Amino acid sequence: MAYGYWQKMDSLSPQQRHFCMSRIRGKNTKPEMIVRRWLWSQGFRYRINDHRFIGKPDLVLKKWKTVIFVNGCFWHGHAECGRFRLPKSNVQFWQDKISRNQQRDAANYLQYRLNGWQVIVVWECQLLPAVRQQTLQQLTAVLDKIVLSSSSVASASAELEKESSQYLEGEENLSIAAEESPGYNS
Numbered sequence: 001m002a003y004g005y006w007q008k009m010d011s012l013s014p015q016q017r018h019f020c021m022s023r024i025r026g027k028n029t030k031p032e033m034i035v036r037r038w039l040w041s042q043g044f045r046y047r048i049n050d051h052r053f054i055g056k057p058d059l060v061l062k063k064w065k066t067v068i069f070v071n072g073c074f075w076h077g078h079a080e081c082g083r084f085r086l087p088k089s090n091v092q093f094w095q096d097k098i099s100r101n102q103q104r105d106a107a108n109y110l111q112y113r114l115n116g117w118q119v120i121v122v123w124e125c126q127l128l129p130a131v132r133q134q135t136l137q138q139l140t141a142v143l144d145k146i147v148l149s150s151s152s153v154a155s156a157s158a159e160l161e162k163e164s165s166q167y168l169e170g171e172e173n174l175s176i177a178a179e180e181s182p183g184y185n186s
């Protein structure tokens with residue numbers, strides 16, 4: 001199973017691990033690249049790492065008022081994740097650092113939500129080969145829902161416009177009929 005590769009990485013020395021990671025990076029399979037490529041292939045268009053947005057989201061889908069963060073499990077302190085383990089030395093330092101990151105993330109997400117934006121967080125561990133496809137499909141499903149709900153608002157207002165234009169057309173027809181009716185000119 002592909003997941004075994006990542007488990008194996010935990011038994012490597014930091015140097016070996018760094019080498020592994022840089023090999024992976026070199027092949028452009030960084031977590032955010034996986035998400036970008038997938039969404040592009042699904043027809044979504046986005047901005048990347050736009051610094052004008054709070055917390056510099058990995059992807060901004062402005063049209064759908066949605067930001068996507070692709071978070072590393074360690075730095076962002078993914079609690080329910082086997083990949084998040086504090087180093088054995090300087091425990092307090094790391095604990096403080098990671099919890100500051102978590103608090104900052106939570107504050108950022110709240111800002112977006114208060115402003116009517118959708119926030120999607122994809123964790124690095126959810127993009128491991130064994131679960132990647134499932135995660136990406138879920139991501140599309142979530143985005144489809146967002147698109148659908150914003151286009152149902154749009155189509156509701158389009159319905160309204162249609163109704164009022166039908167009403168106008170009706171009026172026009174009426175006046176044409178009146179012109180054509182015999183006796184109008186006489």
Ligand SMILES: [Zn+2]
Binds near residue numbers: 081083
């Ligand atoms: Zn994780």
